[in-house]
Amino acid sequence: METRQAERVRASFGRQGLLQAIGATLIDVRPGSVTIELCPGPSNRQQHGYVHVGAVSAIADTAAGYAAQTLMPEDRTVLTTEFKINLLAPAVGERLVATGEVVKAGRTLTVAQAKVYAISGETRKLVALLTATLIAVDHAED
Amino acid sequence: METRQAERVRASFGRQGLLQAIGATLIDVRPGSVTIELCPGPSNRQQHGYVHVGAVSAIADTAAGYAAQTLMPEDRTVLTTEFKINLLAPAVGERLVATGEVVKAGRTLTVAQAKVYAISGETRKLVALLTATLIAVDHAED
Amino acid sequence: METRQAERVRASFGRQGLLQAIGATLIDVRPGSVTIELCPGPSNRQQHGYVHVGAVSAIADTAAGYAAQTLMPEDRTVLTTEFKINLLAPAVGERLVATGEVVKAGRTLTVAQAKVYAISGETRKLVALLTATLIAVDHAED
Amino acid sequence: METRQAERVRASFGRQGLLQAIGATLIDVRPGSVTIELCPGPSNRQQHGYVHVGAVSAIADTAAGYAAQTLMPEDRTVLTTEFKINLLAPAVGERLVATGEVVKAGRTLTVAQAKVYAISGETRKLVALLTATLIAVDHAED
Numbered sequence: 001m002e003t004r005q006a007e008r009v010r011a012s013f014g015r016q017g018l019l020q021a022i023g024a025t026l027i028d029v030r031p032g033s034v035t036i037e038l039c040p041g042p043s044n045r046q047q048h049g050y051v052h053v054g055a056v057s058a059i060a061d062t063a064a065g066y067a068a069q070t071l072m073p074e075d076r077t078v079l080t081t082e083f084k085i086n087l088l089a090p091a092v093g094e095r096l097v098a099t100g101e102v103v104k105a106g107r108t109l110t111v112a113q114a115k116v117y118a119i120s121g122e123t124r125k126l127v128a129l130l131t132a133t134l135i136a137v138d139h140a141e142d
Numbered sequence: 143m144e145t146r147q148a149e150r151v152r153a154s155f156g157r158q159g160l161l162q163a164i165g166a167t168l169i170d171v172r173p174g175s176v177t178i179e180l181c182p183g184p185s186n187r188q189q190h191g192y193v194h195v196g197a198v199s200a201i202a203d204t205a206a207g208y209a210a211q212t213l214m215p216e217d218r219t220v221l222t223t224e225f226k227i228n229l230l231a232p233a234v235g236e237r238l239v240a241t242g243e244v245v246k247a248g249r250t251l252t253v254a255q256a257k258v259y260a261i262s263g264e265t266r267k268l269v270a271l272l273t274a275t276l277i278a279v280d281h282a283e284d
Numbered sequence: 285m286e287t288r289q290a291e292r293v294r295a296s297f298g299r300q301g302l303l304q305a306i307g308a309t310l311i312d313v314r315p316g317s318v319t320i321e322l323c324p325g326p327s328n329r330q331q332h333g334y335v336h337v338g339a340v341s342a343i344a345d346t347a348a349g350y351a352a353q354t355l356m357p358e359d360r361t362v363l364t365t366e367f368k369i370n371l372l373a374p375a376v377g378e379r380l381v382a383t384g385e386v387v388k389a390g391r392t393l394t395v396a397q398a399k400v401y402a403i404s405g406e407t408r409k410l411v412a413l414l415t416a417t418l419i420a421v422d423h424a425e426d
Numbered sequence: 427m428e429t430r431q432a433e434r435v436r437a438s439f440g441r442q443g444l445l446q447a448i449g450a451t452l453i454d455v456r457p458g459s460v461t462i463e464l465c466p467g468p469s470n471r472q473q474h475g476y477v478h479v480g481a482v483s484a485i486a487d488t489a490a491g492y493a494a495q496t497l498m499p500e501d502r503t504v505l506t507t508e509f510k511i512n513l514l515a516p517a518v519g520e521r522l523v524a525t526g527e528v529v530k531a532g533r534t535l536t537v538a539q540a541k542v543y544a545i546s547g548e549t550r551k552l553v554a555l556l557t558a559t560l561i562a563v564d565h566a567e568d
Contacts, residue, residue, distance in 0.1 A: 301472075301478075302472060302480055330443075
């Protein structure tokens with residue numbers, strides 16, 4: 001049975017049009033840690049056939065943001081105020097898996113990191129590393 | 143009549159599946175400066191109805207990258223090695239306009255910035271500021 | 285005659301031990317813009333004789349932070365929550381000049397940029413570009 | 427007995443005027459990991475008595491850079507091209523300890539992270555997280 005926070009993240013994820021458009025899937029939600037998967041395909045590619053930096057950023061930022069949100073009270077949500085991402089290797093493979101983890105949870109600001117791995121068969125390669133600052137805001141629904 | 147570099151950017155842009163999926167349009171290509179537009183819609187939204195940070199990042203990073211590419215020799219292309227983006231205001235409006243400009247062109251590394259404005263009628267608001275490092279690589283085609 | 289905000293920045297600057305240790309000087313304070321100068325010397329060098337990235341960061345971050353502070357009410361001060369800096373060219377020359385400017389002032393968060401130029405005689409070269417997020421906090425004195 | 431790479435880092439560290447001026451000490455050098463310590467004092471403080479962000483950045487960037495250098499051939503050294511640092515808590519305590527670790531080593535670019543902890547007695551608190559991109563260059567000496 002899922003926690004209330006995990007249900008909330010799942011419902012919110014389903015309302016994110018961009019994530020549907022690029023084919024992202026929510027894989028796992030735990031307190032302080034969220035995982036999102038993306039299969040490379042026509043709707044997330046750039047001109048050389050790799051996954052577009054924008055799509056890699058989208059899943060990494062979303063994983064980091066939801067990781068932060070799982071540690072928030074129910075009447076608060078988070079917005080990304082800034083992030084930095086390093087692209088470490090071409091984003092190719094059967095699937096990309098982004099896991100966001102909270103580095104420091106705060107009342108106003110939370111810092112989270114996400115690592116994105118490209119997975120093909122038995123091999124797993126780190127392709128991106130993101131660090132984000134999230135700000136807590138009041139909300140009606142996510 | 144367009145320059146050879148502008149034609150090359152246009153052809154490359156058309157092969158970027160992600161940019162088509164989210165509805166981005168290439169508006170302007172000049173030496174060291176490229177502009178991309180995005181109209182908010184279902185395929186680029188997040189859960190609160192704003193344009194998703196991933197989509198804002200995609201047009202900003204692409205504008206910065208192509209700005210760098212316009213200053214490269216024909217046998218070279220660029221890859222983003224890292225970027226940082228600050229989200230300054232909610233990305234809402236009739237359209238978003240991202241303009242990338244080269245800050246420092248180098249043989250190996252080029253640094254470029256992109257500003258993203260939200261435009262509604264006569265009002266124009268800065269919603270994001272991105273700084274990217276691009277690396278020059280050999281290429282067959284973009 | 286200086287404004288109250290400029291006096292406040294000047295008094296605060298004088299209490300910054302690190303800035304004295306590395307030889308930084310406060311040059312100019314205006315609403316939303318602050319300039320700091322550093323002459324390369326033994327106390328701010330790295331192993332190749334350039335100014336150390338830490339010293340370049342110190343003057344750039346301080347210029348950005350004070351630029352943000354000039355736009356704050358008297359009972360508020362700012363702390364840097366994060367910054368990103370690109371080193372664009374070796375920091376050598378007769379002097380380095382860092383100017384911080386506010387990009388977006390907010391009640392809680394302010395984003396500012398600083399550009400650092402190396403100046404030798406008539407030549408001026410951009411050597412670093414910093415983007416910082418500052419958070420407003422209550423204070424007794426700066 | 428130290429490795430050749432550790433000796434090289436030690437000799438280089440001793441030539442860094444800024445690090446002497448702020449009171450930094452090289453603690454540990456291993457392949458892909460370097461640790462630097464700083465005791466808070468007058469030469470590294472800002473106006474509120476915390477360690478200055480510039481000093482925190484200096485030890486974090488230096489630890490990350492030397493970590494990258496330990497994995498380089500002897501005829502190559504590294505320069506920081508950019509970094510991003512998040513300040514997670516006020517830098518106060520008996521001493522600050524920065525450890526840099528290589529995230530991805532490359533022929534041209536290496537990405538490294540550094541974590542800075544404030545240590546007081548038995549307590550250890552993460553106060554800063556830095557991610558840097560280093561570029562390999564030829565060198566005579568470090």
